Amino acid sequence: MSTTVVRAQSTRTSDSMLTGVGTLLRFALRRERVRMPVWIAALTSLTVSTVAGFPGLYPTAESRQSRAALMDTPAATAMSGPGFGLDDYTFGAMLANEMLGFLAIFVALMSVLMISRHTRHEEEQGRAELIKAGVVGRHASLTAALAVTVIANLLLAVVLTVVLGGLGIETITWGGSALFAVSLAMVGVVFAAAAAVSAQAFEHGRAASGMAGALIGIAFALRAAGDMGIDALSWLSPIGWAQRTKAYVDGTAWPLLLGLVVAGVLIAAAFVLSTRRDVGAGLLRPRPGAASASDALSTPVGFASRLHRGAVIGWTSALFLFGAMYGSLAAEVETFVEDNPAMQDFIRAMGSASFMQSWLASIMAMLAMVCSVFGVLVIARMRTEETAGRVEAVLSTALTRTKWVAGHLAVALCGGAVVMLASGLGLGLSAMASTGDSALLADLLGAALAYIPAVWLTTGIALMLFGLLPGAVHATWVVLGYGLFIGMLGPLLRLPSWLNNLSPFSHVPQLPAVEVEVTPLVLLTVVAAALVSAGLAAFRRRDIG
Amino acid sequence: MDDTTPAIAVTGLHKSFGRTRALDGLDLTVTRGEIHGFLGPNGSGKTTTIRVLLGLLKADSGTARLLGGDPWTDVASLHRRLAYVPGDVNLWPNLSGGEVIDLLGRLRGGLDTRRRDDLVERFDLDPRKKGRTYSKGNRQKVAIIAALSSRVDLLLLDEPTAGLDPLMEATFQTAIQEDRAQGRTVLLSSHILAEVEALCDRVSIIRNGKTVETGTLAELRHLTRTSITAELAGPADGLATLANVHDLEIEGSKVRFDVETAALDDALRQLTSIGVRSLVSQPPTLEELFLRHYTEETARGNGKATTS
Ligand SMILES: Nc1ncnc2c1ncn2[C@@H]1O[C@H](COP(=O)(O)OP(=O)(O)O)[C@@H](O)[C@H]1O
Ligand SMILES: [Mg+2]
Numbered sequence: 001m002s003t004t005v006v007r008a009q010s011t012r013t014s015d016s017m018l019t020g021v022g023t024l025l026r027f028a029l030r031r032e033r034v035r036m037p038v039w040i041a042a043l044t045s046l047t048v049s050t051v052a053g054f055p056g057l058y059p060t061a062e063s064r065q066s067r068a069a070l071m072d073t074p075a076a077t078a079m080s081g082p083g084f085g086l087d088d089y090t091f092g093a094m095l096a097n098e099m100l101g102f103l104a105i106f107v108a109l110m111s112v113l114m115i116s117r118h119t120r121h122e123e124e125q126g127r128a129e130l131i132k133a134g135v136v137g138r139h140a141s142l143t144a145a146l147a148v149t150v151i152a153n154l155l156l157a158v159v160l161t162v163v164l165g166g167l168g169i170e171t172i173t174w175g176g177s178a179l180f181a182v183s184l185a186m187v188g189v190v191f192a193a194a195a196a197v198s199a200q201a202f203e204h205g206r207a208a209s210g211m212a213g214a215l216i217g218i219a220f221a222l223r224a225a226g227d228m229g230i231d232a233l234s235w236l237s238p239i240g241w242a243q244r245t246k247a248y249v250d251g252t253a254w255p256l257l258l259g260l261v262v263a264g265v266l267i268a269a270a271f272v273l274s275t276r277r278d279v280g281a282g283l284l285r286p287r288p289g290a291a292s293a294s295d296a297l298s299t300p301v302g303f304a305s306r307l308h309r310g311a312v313i314g315w316t317s318a319l320f321l322f323g324a325m326y327g328s329l330a331a332e333v334e335t336f337v338e339d340n341p342a343m344q345d346f347i348r349a350m351g352s353a354s355f356m357q358s359w360l361a362s363i364m365a366m367l368a369m370v371c372s373v374f375g376v377l378v379i380a381r382m383r384t385e386e387t388a389g390r391v392e393a394v395l396s397t398a399l400t401r402t403k404w405v406a407g408h409l410a411v412a413l414c415g416g417a418v419v420m421l422a423s424g425l426g427l428g429l430s431a432m433a434s435t436g437d438s439a440l441l442a443d444l445l446g447a448a449l450a451y452i453p454a455v456w457l458t459t460g461i462a463l464m465l466f467g468l469l470p471g472a473v474h475a476t477w478v479v480l481g482y483g484l485f486i487g488m489l490g491p492l493l494r495l496p497s498w499l500n501n502l503s504p505f506s507h508v509p510q511l512p513a514v515e516v517e518v519t520p521l522v523l524l525t526v527v528a529a530a531l532v533s534a535g536l537a538a539f540r541r542r543d544i545g
Numbered sequence: 546m547d548d549t550t551p552a553i554a555v556t557g558l559h560k561s562f563g564r565t566r567a568l569d570g571l572d573l574t575v576t577r578g579e580i581h582g583f584l585g586p587n588g589s590g591k592t593t594t595i596r597v598l599l600g601l602l603k604a605d606s607g608t609a610r611l612l613g614g615d616p617w618t619d620v621a622s623l624h625r626r627l628a629y630v631p632g633d634v635n636l637w638p639n640l641s642g643g644e645v646i647d648l649l650g651r652l653r654g655g656l657d658t659r660r661r662d663d664l665v666e667r668f669d670l671d672p673r674k675k676g677r678t679y680s681k682g683n684r685q686k687v688a689i690i691a692a693l694s695s696r697v698d699l700l701l702l703d704e705p706t707a708g709l710d711p712l713m714e715a716t717f718q719t720a721i722q723e724d725r726a727q728g729r730t731v732l733l734s735s736h737i738l739a740e741v742e743a744l745c746d747r748v749s750i751i752r753n754g755k756t757v758e759t760g761t762l763a764e765l766r767h768l769t770r771t772s773i774t775a776e777l778a779g780p781a782d783g784l785a786t787l788a789n790v791h792d793l794e795i796e797g798s799k800v801r802f803d804v805e806t807a808a809l810d811d812a813l814r815q816l817t818s819i820g821v822r823s824l825v826s827q828p829p830t831l832e833e834l835f836l837r838h839y840t841e842e843t844a845r846g847n848g849k850a851t852t853s
Contacts, residue, residue: 124677203677204638288673289641297644298651307637389635393688396599396629396701397652398621544601 020136024144028118032148039110040156043103046485048163050099050493054091055169057494064089067492071097074228074333075359078326079366079488082227082234085249090171092248094492095164096180100247102488104239105220106481107156107184108191111149112212115195118145120205142274146196146267153188157181176248183242186259190238191216193266200273206381207310214318217370221325229332238262300399300407307385308378308411315374315415316422319367323426326363330431330440333359360431360444361510367423368451368505369483374419375459376476378412379466383473386544401540409463409532416455424448440512447511453524454504458483460531467538479504550613552577552699552730553598558607560593560754567593569754570607575732575747580725582741582748583734586839590754591734592632595703598732599629612699625654628692632703632734634684636676642687643672649691661694667716682708693720700724700731706740718743738831750838757838762831769829769837770803773812778820787812798822 029036058064068089070076077083081101085093119142160181165174195212202208219237226234227243234240241255296302305312333356382405385391394404428444431437462476469475486495486503500506507520553575560568568590575581585591596602597609600616600623609616614623636645643665650656665672668686679687685708692700706717714737721731721744735741741748742762749759758765770791781800785793789808794801804812806829816824 289639289644289675291641291643291672293644293647293651297640298648303648303652306640310639389631389633390637392596392599392601392631393629393634393649393691394652395601396624396627396631397649398625398654399652400621541603543603545596 017137017139018143019140021140021143021147024136024140025147028144028148029151031118032114032152035114036148036152036155039152040159043106043110043156044159044163047095047099047103047160048167050489051091051095051164051167051169051172053493054094058091058094064091064094067094070491073355073359074329074336075362077227078224078329078359079362081223081243082240084243084246090248091169092171092173092176095172096176096243096247096249098489098492100180100183100243101220101223101239102484103184104187104242105216105484107153107188108216108219108238109213111153111188111192112195112209112216114149114152115145115192116199116205116209116212118148119196119199120202120208124205138275139271142196142270146192149192150189153185153192156188157185160184171248173248176251179245179251179253180247182253182256183245183247186256186263187238187242190259190263190266191219193263193270196270197266197273200270200277210311210314214314217318217322221322225325225329228329300403301410302407303394304407304411308381308408308415311374311377312411312415312418315371315419319371319419319423320426322370323363323367323423323428324430325426326367327427327430327432327444328434330356330360331434334435356435357443358510358513360427360440361447361513363427364424364444364447364451364511365487365505365508367427367448368420368455368508369480369487371416371420371423371451372455372458372480372483375412375416375455376462376480378408378415379459379462379476380473382408383466383470386470389545391544395544402536405463405536405539409459412459412463413456416459417452420448420452420455421445443512446516450511450516450521451505451508453521453528454508456528457504457524457531460528460535463535464531464538465535467535467542470542550577550610551575552579552612553581553732554608554610555594555598556608558594558597558609559605560590560597560602561605567754568597568604568607571751571754572756572759573749574759575730577730578725578728579746580721580731580733580744582745583732583751584736584741584748584835584838585751589751591751592703593754594751595629595701595732595734598701599624626697627699627701628653628695628697629701630685630688630692630703630705632705632707634688636679636684636687638676641673641675642670642679642683645687646672646691646694649688650695653695653697655696656691656694657696658694661690664690664694664720667720668713680708682710682713685709686713689717689720693724698729700729700733702731702733702735704734704736706735706737714740738835742831750835752838765834766829767806769806769834771806771809771829772801772803772827773816774801774825774827775799775816776822776824777816778822781819783815783819784812787815 058067068083068086071080071083071089072086079101080099081097083097085097122141157178158181161174161178164172164177164180191212194215195209198211198215199205199208202211219239222237223234223240223243226232226237226240234244238259241258244255245252294302297306382391391404395401424445424447425441427448428441431440431444458476458479461479462473465473465475483503483505486500486506490500490503490506504524507524509515509517509520551574553573555571555573558568558571558573559566571590571594573583573594583591583594593602597604598611598616600620603617611623612626616623636642640648646661646665647656650661668690670683670686670690674683685705689705692702700721706714709717718740721733724731731744733741733744745762747759747761748765750757750765758768777798777800779798781795781798784790784795784800784802787804787808789805790812791803792801802812
């Protein structure tokens with residue numbers, strides 16, 4: 001009798017919510033042993049190689065001030081940051097102002113992907129059950145996922161601080177570097193926490209990471225809008241908080257606290273939500289489906305559309321809103337020019353295009369890069385269909401490989417075009433509403449149209465990899481990352497034109513700021529078609545699985 | 546369509562994945578209208594063979610003919626005439642089971658809706674649930690119903706009933722027998738010996754990517770030992786000297802031994818010459834039969850047992 005009591009007590013004491021977290025964390029770190037160092041090394045070397053170029057590119061105070069003048073425009077502000085320290089544009093100020101926002105996007109992505117890899121995807125594959133059936137507390141796996149992501153962010157902060165501080169470049173101080181690096185890590189941790197919440201709400205990893213990805217876009221957009229004038233908006237964005245630590249200028253650490261508090265609240269919410277649902281299920285319950293298939297579902301395109309339906313709707317509406325949000329700032333840009341006679345001279349000297357038009361062109365370029373993500377995701381999904389073994393069932397019917405690819409490709413290409421046009425429509429409609437210039441709508445739809453070939457080209461790269469090197473489909477993200485790098489940092493780094501030209505987006509005429517040029521658009525389309533055919537031909541010859 | 550060509554004719558098939566040799570000279574012949582059991586230990590190459598037959602994998606060497614066509618080049622025309630049930634069914638998270646059944650059937654060129662409704666009822670499947678909300682057995686049922694309600698000549702079934710409960714297993718066996726009555730050919734990879742015994746006309750056993758045995762169950766039984774227990778009228782002389790007799794135990798007038806089934810004749814003749822009071826003969830169980838083929842160290846070439 002007495003022994004049973006003792007045993008019951010001892011189980012109770014060891015049965016904590018966190019039992020097994022140490023084992024799980026070690027296991028998670030082991031699974032990240034390649035990915036985590038690659039992310040950290042890539043982000044660090046990107047930062048360092050950029051900064052190391054500064055003294056050569058901007059040797060004198062005058063050259064730095066002329067860069068500062070360029071940064072003091074709405075277009076530059078929307079792209080990079082609020083422009084602290086522009087009066088004395090040191091290397092440090094340049095680094096913080098022009099790179100922090102860019103790096104923050106990738107640190108956020110790293111964190112979101114890491115969280116969803118260790119939470120939702122595990123559940124979806126049924127692996128989480130294996131783990132949770134072991135001696136593991138209810139909160140242990142979410143804790144381990146968060147811990148591994150926080151560790152990644154802290155490691156990144158340490159490595160960045162040491163390497164930046166160690167460069168010994170004037171004004172890139174140790175203290176500034178630490179603040180810069182910790183600000184980035186703060187962004188990563190906040191998005192990790194947001195992703196942890198979204199992993200509870202959605203049943204599918206894809207939807208959960210999609211939601212968290214959309215949050216990154218919103219955070220970037222909010223800070224862009226905020227930095228252009230409506231300051232309060234920047235205070236809604238973790239990226240805005242990071243920039244407001246004013247690293248290398250007059251550093252203040254307290255915005256970091258804001259990040260910590262928000263992350264803490266989100267993490268608490270994630271834990272609470274996780275106890276309200278079953279393992280494998282989301283908070284949002286799927287409804288029962290139809291008992292039989294509609295005729296439309298049974299065609300290759302209909303079938304593919306059905307699989308991507310949620311993504312198409314989500315992306316189209318998100319990009320429409322994203323465009324609309326930027327368009328609403330068009331009036332601010334006009335006012336900025338009216339209030340700034342020096343700028344008017346500058347623009348007159350530059351030539352025909354209005355200042356607002358070149359601002360809109362740069363926004364359009366950014367939207368196009370975001371839109372490309374859609375097509376690449378569709379192709380990446382094809383690879384998932386293959387590795388999950390679902391494509392076997394489909395290809396064992398009379399559906400040929402070509403037709404199966406054609407179905408998904410149609411969704412990727414048409415969907416990519418629709419998403420692109422939706423962003424142009426949003427941008428155009430709201431720019432028109434905010435400035436009263438009705439010509440803007442047609443101009444911006446035209447600009448969106450011009451980006452479609454470049455968007456298709458990135459889809460083509462993904463499809464080519466899917467056919468030739470299916471394990472490397474995700475390498476397409478490097479191309480998109482490079483496009484973003486060239487788009488956001490190319491001018492700062494004054495890169496040689498061949499490096500610029502490697503990005504498909506660099507070949508698109510900057511509508512509506514310039515005249516349409518048809519040749520590059522035709523060429524981009526031809527290259528996209530060639531990539532697609534190469535991928536398809538290879539896919540028809542290779543093993544499935 | 547020429548009805549005399551075998552439904553499946555595979556000779557000397559090789560397939561490697563990097564350094565892993567999945568198929569190493571596999572032979573397989575399935576004649577039209579038969580249910581052919583496809584057996585072998587885990588990792589012996591059954592799934593790989595079926596995936597080559599489906600044109601999903603390209604063989605490194607050897608020939609494979611399916612319904613008189615080439616599985617790699619004649620994909621669409623062949624696939625219209627066959628249906629496949631994968632061993633590990635993974636459904637689309639946002640499609641219901643009913644939608645998947647219709648989708649796969651229609652992509653194959655049409656399905657028999659009466660048979661579908663009949664099977665849905667007999668397998669007791671709720672067709673409105675979506676992908677992940679099905680249990681393993683129910684996902685398996687979706688694939689089975691999709692395959693069995695197609696109007697096809699050939700069924701390729703890769704461990705189709707792993708995960709089904711005994712009641713559903715019985716339903717499956719009945720359904721397959723109905724298909725046999727329709728003249729369909731079935732290649733059935735399975736580890737469930739009762740199912741193999743109940744359904745299969747012939748079986749092929751493979752190990753390490755090679756065929757080690759093929760024939761009817763009766764023929765395979767013939768290649769193994771039968772246990773004999775007998776009470777004799779006189780002393781058990783001469784039995785020990787007989788070839789093919791093993792594990793002989795003599796206890797007074799009682800004997801117990803195992804004998805190669807092919808040499809049963811000689812042993813019985815010896816017993817009757819002594820005089821038999823009682824005799825119990827036990828044919829090898831299917832388990833014994835397969836365990837021997839699964840665990841044997843060396844694959845045999847001529848089909849004669851090498852015993853120790
Ligand atoms: N896509 C693949 N890549 C590498 N090895 C594989 C692949 N598919 C199968 N194999 C290997 O080939 C062998 C045969 O596998 P399989 O045909 O699945 O066996 P079975 O279905 O008989 O259990 C195994 O050793 C397996 O590990
Ligand atoms: Mg198998």
